[in-house]
Amino acid sequence: MPAATPTFTDGTTRAGRQYWYRVDATGVSAAASSAASGPAVSVMQWFNGRHMVLGLVVFICAAVLAYISIARRKAGQVFVRRIPALDAVDEAIGRATEMGKSVLYVAGGLDIDDPQTIASMNILSRLPSGLPPTAPGW
DSSP: OOTTOOOOOOTTOOTTOEEEEOOEEEOSSOEEEOOOEEEEEOOOOTTSSHHHHHHHHHHHHHHHHHHHHHHHHTTTTOOOOOOHHHHHHHHHHHHHHHHTOOOOOOOOSSOTTSHHHHHHHHHHTTSOTTSOTTSTTO
16 A cells, blocks of 8 residues: 555455454564554445445436326326415405505526526416506506
């Protein structure tokens, strides 16, 4: 092993077996050895390889596709809960329009690709499309 290497990984161990290690340092004019340290027990790592990660990715993708397939088969039976806050937005915009008041639209504090900006645009898309930009309610 090269000089000044702070770590050592033993790739030849078997899971469950005990191992003892010793450091031997040699110089130009002298040599020294440490006391044996151990026992160190090797343990198999679940995610220490590409095969396990690949298997996990394939499993998650298959589960997502299976749930999408189930949802498509039960298209009329899937219950989607109404979100009261979105109903309140519709009600507030309707009231402002009836009263001739304007509505302040804030798209979010960050860039256009920020999730809160995209969500605010989805709420804005629910506005009636027949209103001109200068009409009350805009």
